[in-house]
Amino acid sequence: MLAFLRTQLQELLEQRAALKTELDGVLATPTTEKRNLTDDEQTAFDEKRDAIKAKDTEIEEKRSRIADLEEAEARDTKAAELRSKYGQAPAPAPAASGVTVTSEPETYRKGGRTSYFRDLYRSQHMGDRGAMDRLRRNDEQVAEGLEKRALTTVDGSAGEFVPPLWMIDDYVKLARAGRVVADQVQHQPLPAGTDTISLPRLASGTAVAEQTTQNTAVQNTDATASSVSASVATIAGQQTVPLQLLEQSPINMDTILLADLAADYATKLDQFVISNNAANKRGILNVAGLNAITYTDATPTVGEAYSKVGDGIQQIHTGRLLPPDKIFMHPRRWAWYTVSLDTAGRPLVVPAANMPQNVLAAMSDVVSEGFVGTLQGLPVYVDPNIPTGLGAGTNEDRVIVARSNDIILFEGTPRSETFRETKADQLSVLLRFYNYAALHSERYPKSISVVSGTGLIAPVF
Known part of the structure; x- marks a missing residue:
């Protein structure tokens, strides 16, 4: 939506620039000749000036709409940052007990009770803290496992279990x-x-004509x-x-x-x-x-x-x-x-x-x-x-x-x-x-x- 409105704003600005160029064109000759505007030039000037004022109103309305959406987007971004900060924080370190954990079962494994895709859905759409924790632990386990075993994502090593991102x-x-x-x-x-x-x-316009004889009726044509x-x-x-x-x-x-x-x-x-x-x-x-x-x-x-x-x-x-x-x-x-x-x-x-x-x-x-x-x-x-x-x-x-x-x-x-x-x-x-x-x-x-x-x-x- 923001991209769409920004495109419309750019078009309005380009249209205003074109009107300004036309307005400058109306003033060019009187400025060069150092004289006042003729009636026709004044009419053209007023039309262009009014068109620019109308365009400025449209531009201001579009800017206001964009500002509202940008403010809403900023609020959403801030909320997402807070969810990330407080919803997926690392679990607190366990109190010292003299027991060292040398291994633990993989979070997502064949025959296990947890589902990777279900946890993705529940964490993204339902804010499930348990699903978030399991996803975090899985990321740590995968990174640690690849580091210890020197495995790669090349097929024949561990690549069969890592879907290619390009897909x-x-x-x-x-x-x-x-x-x-x-x-x-x-x-x-x-x-x-x-x-x-x-x-x-206007289907048909008014008309003017030369008054060939003084004190006679001038041209009268109804639009x-x-x-x-x-x-x-x-x-x-x-x-x-x-x-x-x-x-x-x-x-x-x-x-x-x-x-x-x-x-x-x-x-x-x-x-x-x-x-x-x-x-x-x-x-x-x-x-x-x-x-x-x-x-x-x-x-x-x-x-x-x-x-x-x-x-x-x-x-x-x-x-x-x-x-x-x-x-x-x-x-x-x-x-x-x-x-x-x-x-x-x-x-x-x-x-x-x-x-x-x-x-x-x-x-x-x-x-x-x-x-x-x-x-x-x-x-x-x-x-x-x-x-x-x-x-x-x-x-x-x-x-x-x-x-x-x-x-x-x-x-x-x-x-x-x-x-x-x-x-x-x-x-x-x-x-x-x-x-x-x-x-x-x-x-x-x-x-x-x-x-x-x-x-x-x-x-x-």
């Missing part, structure tokens, strides 16, 4: 894509107590209004596991499974933002009225694709009257860019660290998802969740150019829970992970350009 600590996690696009649009906390978020919108709505979606998953697995496993299987549910939530949320196609829940690719750029070519080239991306950029300039700020594509499409050569055999995309000149694009970090470089002056993000089975041949991907701040993702706080009672009749535990989200992708359809067509079929390397 537990480095279990093979299921590979899942992250939430690149979802993290790059504007984020706002999901309001409580609603299933629909509606935003007012009309409408609204755009986003329905709140529930993204959830569950897993039923036997209680025996939770109690008898030497690792916390509930932690592993809940973490996997959280990872799949990130994937599904990202797919929701990119591809969902339901009323009031449109993903970016399905926004009605977006700038659709078709690239049809049986033998596509990076040079031709470059002009299509440029077309997407200029259409946002033309339709939204504000610039786009990000480009999204599948990793295979960016890889196609990076391996393409000019007629002299030189790469069209080279590392930014090489101070490139006359290149089509510059690449930064080599990653599977996230920021990878720049193209036509815009940052490029690769996202494996961008579909690759589109088009008539079900083998096309898409390139998205967007003004990301115009797309708003309202997201709640993820919740993870375990229920023993629900499946008590079959001795099972139900693990559940869920969250609520709403997406406003259709506020400004002309803020989105999507390049599609046969020119974006699976590239050949």
Whole structure:
């Protein structure tokens, strides 16, 4: 939870920095010309200043929430230290009696009455002092035995009785894509107590015109209004596991499974933002009225694709009257860019660290998802969740150019829970992970350009 809130705080700080840059831009010309602001400049200044104040309020609320959780975490840590100090203290030394103990039976042995895994469970979940003492004695016996007999954990010596740690600590996690696009649009906390978020919108605006004759009526055009709505979606998953697995496993299987549910939530949320196609829940690719750029070519080239991306950029300039700020594509499409050569055999995309000149694009970090470089002056993000089975041949991907701040993702706080009672009749535990989200992708359809067509079929390397 702290990591999630800290990520949101960082995004808010970045958004505030962007607003401050825009505010400085409004003041740049009047400062240079040493004059007061015009009416339009004053209006722009007031809008940016109010936006920064609103962002400061969000930042302060997020900081307060983080501070509360950090305080709770510190209290939990202190309590754990006290439990460790007073709950597992070494047993007091026996009074001198003239009797020397030369050996004692192993705490956990074949045919013994104590169970190592049961004691682990009882010490961790029930605070059983007896179990804690037996675990402590076992640690001492194992260490002493290995020291006296010079045994190792190599198979054939004593290794058969020591489970390799890599089998537990480095279990093979299921590979899942992250939430690149979802993290790059504007984020706002999901309001409580609603299933629909509606935003007012001007359908048509006012108008002005030249007054060609004095003392005649000036232009009078009434604005009309409408609204755009986003329905709140529930993204959830569950897993039923036997209680025996939770109690008898030497690792916390509930932690592993809940973490996997959280990872799949990130994937599904990202797919929701990119591809969902339901009323009031449109993903970016399905926004009605977006700038659709078709690239049809049986033998596509990076040079031709470059002009299509440029077309997407200029259409946002033309339709939204504000610039786009990000480009999204599948990793295979960016890889196609990076391996393409000019007629002299030189790469069209080279590392930014090489101070490139006359290149089509510059690449930064080599990653599977996230920021990878720049193209036509815009940052490029690769996202494996961008579909690759589109088009008539079900083998096309898409390139998205967007003004990301115009797309708003309202997201709640993820919740993870375990229920023993629900499946008590079959001795099972139900693990559940869920969250609520709403997406406003259709506020400004002309803020989105999507390049599609046969020119974006699976590239050949």
